[in-house]
Amino acid sequence: MFKKIEIWILYLIVFLGIPITIGFGVLVRQELIGSTKLGRVSKTALFLAEIPMNLKKIFLSNQLQVAGERFPLLDNFNGTPNSSESYLLLSRYDRDLKEGIVELVDLMNFKVLHTWNPDINKFNDSVKQSGEFKYLNRDGNNSRFLLRHPLLLKDGGLVFQDSSPLMKIDECSNLIFQNTQDRFHHSIETDIDGNIWVPSYMYPQTLPVEKVGRDIVEENGYIDDGIVKLSPNGEVLFEKSVSQIFIDNNLESLLFSSGDYRFVKDPIHLNDIQPVDFDGEYWKKGDVFLSINSQSMLILYRPLTNQIIWHGKGPFSRVHDVDILDDYRISAFHNNYKFFVNTNVVDGNNEVIIYDFNTNKYSTYLEESLVENDVRTKTNGRSQILPNGDLFIEETDFGRTLYFDSDGSLRWTHVNRADNGNVYGIGWSRILYTPESIKIVKNFLEARGKCND
Template structure:
């Protein structure tokens, strides 16, 4: 028979038993086996939902709750912080993609006179960089590593939408849609402060706030960038509501104007387009602002084409009067990248996304549509090429029609950038991938034409950086 657990058993050959220390788990086992009063169990079960509701209420109104609100936001961000710790900074594509080596491949019989401004993730540096690439041979003529830390250090806003130092550090900032100015400097953001850096990456200025998606320069030099209020202005919404606005910024870094999308729709009698739908945290998703550089048949110099992805809406907007002159929802679905082709036509990169599934997906392939405001007709000149090359980025994406009938297409999520003829022939191809041929997302490349962008290209090439 076993002796009491507080004593050792007798050794073979006799001898008396001696006291010993309790078994290591004895005290812990007794603690676990203690009876729990029913009232304490019921109370605990009642307190869990009360605590959850209370925390949720504080999070929704965190900006009015002082230190308690900031603590609630920090607690709510714990899962995201843990995810970042294990995920790593590289923007790897999570789906299936053809195994291809990273870098530039050129069709030998074609010479592209242009340049591309790209911001791929560099595995060696462990962060994204901006590269000026010559498209006649794929050579990188200049590389900029912007001082993101300097911009983030100047940021003071707090938001339930993002934590700048955690989510948009130098390693995680994707340097979206870099804009190259005439002196070789760059304007950059990534749902983060808007910042201008010289050609060597030194911070020139930054504007605090959440700037996202496209960056374009208008005919008067103003920068037009989608903006999202860190704390929503729309009454009665949750703290993480995406309250989008059209931001006008001077090249010197002065915020000239913010024009809320909700108010633009309201004063133009179009609030029903989003208020007539179930509540969404992201009802508008302003992803492109394209300024008119000259007068057209339906617009004036300085007017803006706005792309609201989550309404599948393109609108022609006159910021000087606050009026929407024209708008259309469809035939595009969850589109990106509006371009003005001439005095009456625009192009639209149509993601052609189906949303009525547990996981949204592309309906076969993306489309690059041409819409004629004079006739109301839409065409798809690159349909064959997009289908043949299986271009299918679920979100984001860029489509730039080129003078000879080709188009530069960015399949953002899959990290593929191509110059493609309408029949699908590829003039050149750039793949963003690591040494194991794992694809990494691109961040909205820009085609540069020496005829219009020559001074900016030359200033970048001539920059002397230590």
């Protein structure tokens, strides 16, 4: 049936295959981390090496299913509802719909009051699929899109993104605006004037081409994180490259002086912008706090003067979600994620840290509660310390949300489990507890119209 192959031919194939394989590996390595690129040759080698990964992205249907099973007995909400009025904008992947949705949940009874389910594919059709949006349909279609960090505005619009254009929809999930100036990512916050602050991937990159090139993020390009301020109508009012801010404030060495002597394409990884809404001893209205994940650093930046007023590195690793607690303290969630010789792990558990500007000291908040409940998302994650001392946590990688009373006891959890028994992704849900946010919710519920299903 099969013809015999001469043994010398087999030896020749093996003999030639070894140097070809080594050479191919060298080209891929050179394109990824080498100081000297080899143009189309190394780019082509990398393209071929990434074919399996790209096929996985294209054909894997359950990419929003979380890995592993850590909570076999937990499903949906479990525990005691909140005793005071509060709500949750729960961003989650609905396995039955095979789409991302946002649910407005009353935390006093866990009832869903409203659901948003926009047609992302329809929104994508109006975006030119080139440049930074080259892979928008592949990576950001209905079945792969989470409505990340949803924000309910005073006018009843819901703002969200997912490394995508910034979108605003009405109560019936109809598109109000879609800002395509850049791809927006991670957090969405508002300031006291109602303006919206969101990180972006600035493209083309603002730094010189000879320093960072012009490849897009998905093709191993330099991630030029930007601070963006937009009006409630989606008009860009301010945008600034964080890399350029580092350069302007004599911190360029943190961008281009990696310890292992290679070009780092994600030296910033901006994941939160927290506007300052009042003057204080340590900051002014109009300042913003920045969470810089790749540097494990918190920054107080003044856009008016382009100055870094303060930056802190402390007992935390891979920081997320900086919040202002009062006129002298801030808090942040950190993953405690570290890279060791043979692995990368959460070194223990996630933590919520507090920095006191008066004493220049860091402390942890409800540390034992996070250990007891084994909170350990490698990436992402959110925290919010409420005025009464309660603590809200999102353990993003595992589809779990937790709420602790001020004494550290676990009040309730939510696990995004589907009817098939699997747990699916969540997308930076937002707890609403301030008088202003509660008023926004009530006004929304009273004013919303009837939607056509």
